[in-house]
Amino acid sequence: MTNFTYSEAALDRLRASDSDVFNALMREEVRQSEGIELIPSESYCFPEVYALLGSVFNNKYAEGYPGRRYYGGQENTDAIETLARDRAKNVFRAEHANVQPLSGCAMNEAVYFALLQPGDVILGMDLTHGGHLSHGHPVTNMFKVFKYVRYRTEIPSGLIDLEKVRQIALETKPKLIICGHSSYPREYDYAGFRKIADEVGALIMADVSHMGGLIAGGALKNPLDFGFDVMTTTTHKSLRGPRGGIILCKKQHASAIDKSVFPGMQGGPHMHQIAAMATMLKLAQTDDYKAYAAQVLTNAQVLAQALLAGGAHLVTGGTENHLLVINTATGFGITGDIAEKALDKVGITLNKNVIPDDPNPPMKPSGIRFGTPAATSRGMGEGEMKQLANIMLQVLRAPADEALLAKLREETRAMCKRFPVPGIENGKEARK
């Protein structure tokens, strides 16, 4: 075995002791290698990340923060957490960084509890218009604690009307306003949101989980440059790191944020995750990374133009970031679930998605959502995006044509062979 992702000895042990899980792992490597990943919140982590996630840092308890821990033996954990915090501050031009959140929802919840009291009003984007679950959806636990109010996008433009956001803020007097989304294909007007927050005396936070890597690479605007109080980002999406979250904030919020994460929300931090974050944040400062971030946006533009030319109806008419939402119901007469399944058959993975004011239910919505970080991180460029759009259009026009789908599956497989997934280049061949 010459694969880079896991140590050979550990893998041999796994094969011997649990062939069920070993085989699932091998199948997943093949699935990821031979298909084109377009889920916009996914990407392929740097190979170095696998090395650290599979490392002895997994074994260490480290409650507390560098220099103030509750257990001994912290000389190396202190070193990596300090590196991760300093690099995060440097990459995002932040006054303070907390790198301990285990993942996205816990990260945002820690911010709410740090800055607010139960019952306070939070203004965030409606999930059915592109917002995120952790910004106050009624099914979440946070909905029982805080009072969430929502802004929406306009129909038919699909864009946020800032004056409407201002009116909601004036009426509801939020203590915190959130910019952030999971399916809004446009840049936010951070300066405009900051002005509204100032007018109503609210704190302002941006959850840039989808775009963290694009901000780090200088391809998109950084909310912290607009005086935001807090910015959160997960680390496993466009950033290409381990699963996890980072909270960046002004110095005045540092102590409240740190206490809210530990001991408020969590116990022992996942030090293997933090080690991998530290390395990811070093790699995020390279010229290669800047080129990757710029290419993610270029690829999204090329994909958008080719799909528009082929008759696709894009929500907002295009994209300014890494993601696209297509109304498949109006453009192709099929719901998003049918599109998702047909595309899956040709090796293109994306997700069905509601469109703003969707007349259809979430499991049979009117659209699909997809993006370019993963394909870009394996080296695909403009030519591949045009080819991809062409394949997608054929599938969307004839989702039940099994012979066509089988032919297109071979085309995507051939394309994937030319662009190995970082870190599992030799996986399949090596283990035959």
Ligand code: DSN
């Ligand atoms: N599940 C992620 C997304 O797809 O947007 C966010 O948590």
